Amino acid sequence: MKSPHRAWFGLCLLATLPAQTSQDERVELRVLSSSGVGTVAVDRGQADGLAVGDAVVLRPRAGGEYRGTIIRVDERTATVELLDRDVEPPAGTRGEALVPAGRRPRATRPAAEPVAPPPDRPTTTPERQPPQWQNRDEAWSADKPLLAQVRPVHPRDRRAQYGGRFFAYADLNHSNVEDLDNTILRTGSEAWLDNPFGRGGSLRFDGDFNYKTETDGATGLDLTVRELSYHEGGTRFEPTRWQVGRFLQADVPQLGLLDGVAWSHRRENGHRFGASLGFLPELDDDMQTGEDLQLAAFYRWVNDESETLSVTAAAQKTFHRGRSDRDLVLLDVRRLPVDGWDLRGSLWIDLYSGRDRDAGKGPGPEITHAFASAGRRFAGGGGLDLSYRRLRFPAQLRNAHAPVTAAEIGRDVYDRLALTGWTWPTEHQRAHGVLSGFVDEDTDGAALELGLDTMEVLLERGHLDVTVWGNAGRFGSSLGGRVTLGRTTDDGSWDVMYELANHHFDGFSANRDDLLQHRLYATRTFELGSGWHATAHAGAHFWDSDRAWSLGAYLQRSF
Amino acid sequence: MATRHRSRRSLPAALFTLVFLLFACVAPQTGTAELHRWWAGLGPVLPHETFPADCNLCHLGSDWQSLRQSFTFDHGKETGVALHGAHGQARCLRCHNDRGPVSVFQARGCVGCHEDTHFGKLGTDCSLCHGENTWQAAPARERHARTRFPLTGAHANVACHRCHPGALAGEFQPTDTECVTCHQQDLANTTNPPHVPLGWVSNCDRCHMTVRWPQAQLR
Numbered sequence: 001m002k003s004p005h006r007a008w009f010g011l012c013l014l015a016t017l018p019a020q021t022s023q024d025e026r027v028e029l030r031v032l033s034s035s036g037v038g039t040v041a042v043d044r045g046q047a048d049g050l051a052v053g054d055a056v057v058l059r060p061r062a063g064g065e066y067r068g069t070i071i072r073v074d075e076r077t078a079t080v081e082l083l084d085r086d087v088e089p090p091a092g093t094r095g096e097a098l099v100p101a102g103r104r105p106r107a108t109r110p111a112a113e114p115v116a117p118p119p120d121r122p123t124t125t126p127e128r129q130p131p132q133w134q135n136r137d138e139a140w141s142a143d144k145p146l147l148a149q150v151r152p153v154h155p156r157d158r159r160a161q162y163g164g165r166f167f168a169y170a171d172l173n174h175s176n177v178e179d180l181d182n183t184i185l186r187t188g189s190e191a192w193l194d195n196p197f198g199r200g201g202s203l204r205f206d207g208d209f210n211y212k213t214e215t216d217g218a219t220g221l222d223l224t225v226r227e228l229s230y231h232e233g234g235t236r237f238e239p240t241r242w243q244v245g246r247f248l249q250a251d252v253p254q255l256g257l258l259d260g261v262a263w264s265h266r267r268e269n270g271h272r273f274g275a276s277l278g279f280l281p282e283l284d285d286d287m288q289t290g291e292d293l294q295l296a297a298f299y300r301w302v303n304d305e306s307e308t309l310s311v312t313a314a315a316q317k318t319f320h321r322g323r324s325d326r327d328l329v330l331l332d333v334r335r336l337p338v339d340g341w342d343l344r345g346s347l348w349i350d351l352y353s354g355r356d357r358d359a360g361k362g363p364g365p366e367i368t369h370a371f372a373s374a375g376r377r378f379a380g381g382g383g384l385d386l387s388y389r390r391l392r393f394p395a396q397l398r399n400a401h402a403p404v405t406a407a408e409i410g411r412d413v414y415d416r417l418a419l420t421g422w423t424w425p426t427e428h429q430r431a432h433g434v435l436s437g438f439v440d441e442d443t444d445g446a447a448l449e450l451g452l453d454t455m456e457v458l459l460e461r462g463h464l465d466v467t468v469w470g471n472a473g474r475f476g477s478s479l480g481g482r483v484t485l486g487r488t489t490d491d492g493s494w495d496v497m498y499e500l501a502n503h504h505f506d507g508f509s510a511n512r513d514d515l516l517q518h519r520l521y522a523t524r525t526f527e528l529g530s531g532w533h534a535t536a537h538a539g540a541h542f543w544d545s546d547r548a549w550s551l552g553a554y555l556q557r558s559f
Numbered sequence: 560m561a562t563r564h565r566s567r568r569s570l571p572a573a574l575f576t577l578v579f580l581l582f583a584c585v586a587p588q589t590g591t592a593e594l595h596r597w598w599a600g601l602g603p604v605l606p607h608e609t610f611p612a613d614c615n616l617c618h619l620g621s622d623w624q625s626l627r628q629s630f631t632f633d634h635g636k637e638t639g640v641a642l643h644g645a646h647g648q649a650r651c652l653r654c655h656n657d658r659g660p661v662s663v664f665q666a667r668g669c670v671g672c673h674e675d676t677h678f679g680k681l682g683t684d685c686s687l688c689h690g691e692n693t694w695q696a697a698p699a700r701e702r703h704a705r706t707r708f709p710l711t712g713a714h715a716n717v718a719c720h721r722c723h724p725g726a727l728a729g730e731f732q733p734t735d736t737e738c739v740t741c742h743q744q745d746l747a748n749t750t751n752p753p754h755v756p757l758g759w760v761s762n763c764d765r766c767h768m769t770v771r772w773p774q775a776q777l778r
Binding site: 171177215253255256285414418436471473478482512519544546 | 645648650652653656657658663666667668670674675676678679680682683684692693695697700701704705706707708709711712713715716717718720721724725727728729730732733734735736737739740744764765768769770771
């Protein structure tokens, strides 16, 4: 100690160290270089919460401790003045700084990260938050040490990858009532090949063969191709995206499946716009195409790059066999659950000209589909969802709603409001409920369902759910309850459900207006390893003197 | 004369050299990352800041793209976001890829990564019908009890696509609850009594329950 003043300061510093330990945070650091005159540079700085005056302890590999205090701070480095100016710790010497609690920059979530836990699981410990990202990739260059910062890997530097799944599915339904048997067998694949040309593109396929026998005796074998497309762009490297083939219009899925081409571009401010051209395949078993040509365009506004708030407007014009058909405007608003609130609203607005095909539908705009929801997730694992839906059948030449008659297209309207909630009264109990009401062209009604799912009861890793429900519906009212017992096993899970319900039909004589209905259902899943997954289910259904049963199996191999 | 000749030959060589140098200066370097054009402020595809400094714990070779066979990563422990079902088996790049920071897409829910094959008409909570092990929706006819048309009798044992024709393509458009919407053929085939000649072509529920056709009775 060459200065009595400094020695006194050092003693005070040493005296305060134990007291600081209980309140301060330790920031690990290393010596970058030593000046040889009692100061060293360390690899932590202002960004790590260090400030002038903070105490530092260095622990050389040879043993012992060197103490000092910070006399200068830069963003990423700091200068430490050692109490013993004669020592010269080598570069790499480990140590730590004591930073007062609260000063060190706290990790904060990116703006778009939801703070709510999954709705169906309790939160028993505070959720960890990812560290705040401070490096920017623009600062990276090839001459910098690799681990100084992480750079994005360009597609041309990556290998192509493939993956997907094969599946086979069978569902057999038999009833002794008028031979209402029906069967469906499906086998297909969903596969993707990413980055096949080193340009970040993706080739995708999703389709299956399905064989059906229907209740009316009809049988059919169909090939259903939901996707066969190739796309490029839409990434952080390439803001322009294009896609060709059969695909779901990714930017605005409300526009539907398309056989054609779509193009979109993301602007620097995150806004996105695009257009598409092609045919709309029919949404039935074989998905034939070629009759309905569509042109569509959209623009999406976002509040910032986190896209926590977005507003999308789209327009779609269709032609059926060359004749002008549907004029559709779409509006979509989405607010991501950055603070526990999840808001969503979509409108499908059909514009009618009042021509013959629009009989009963215009002229003018009509909301044919509306969906709005507001969801709130709570820290304890509970949540509430309020949703509203309006449906009307649009008048169009396209064969999109086969069972619906022209009269029903003209008059049908359905509004439904539903409140769904769940909470965890205890660590092992989840209470859930749904309250809903509807109004349609003929009547109105409501439904209520309340249940309690208890974990770790009766069986280890088991759960028991008891639910009661009531319904005032289109043709009468119902009251029922169901019990579900399930368990998670080492190789999967199983569930067994029994439901008993009494259905009361309006307008019938007292001795025939009630129907007691029993339903049994069991399912078993197997995780077989190596990507194999299997599920089997069986159900039985009894009412009056009638009965029905169903059997099903699902097998999947992921690759 | 000889000097002039050398000048003529050296001019193209000098131009070539100049062009080469210019190209070498401005051409993109193989393996060098391009700048992020957007989302740069939200971080890299796979943040490594909290990872151990010993790269060999995970990486193999020199291309930084190959991982050791023994590589494991406890996503729940390391990030606070546990992966369930098939998500626990997925490759890192399926989520952490060129689209941008995964947190942006995670905030959108399932549709952040999975296409909304129901055309945006069924809301955002896929877990009502789908699990995380497979994308196959579990049969759940009992959920119909929440609608205006609880499934009774024979209706409770019919495949979904019989009433919702687009079901196999993801389109679950509600069907009109008027009986003839689905039972037009049954109406046409009824001869005892002959419904159509009698004008009994609608409001079947005046005589029939939604259980089975034979259970007709007068009010």
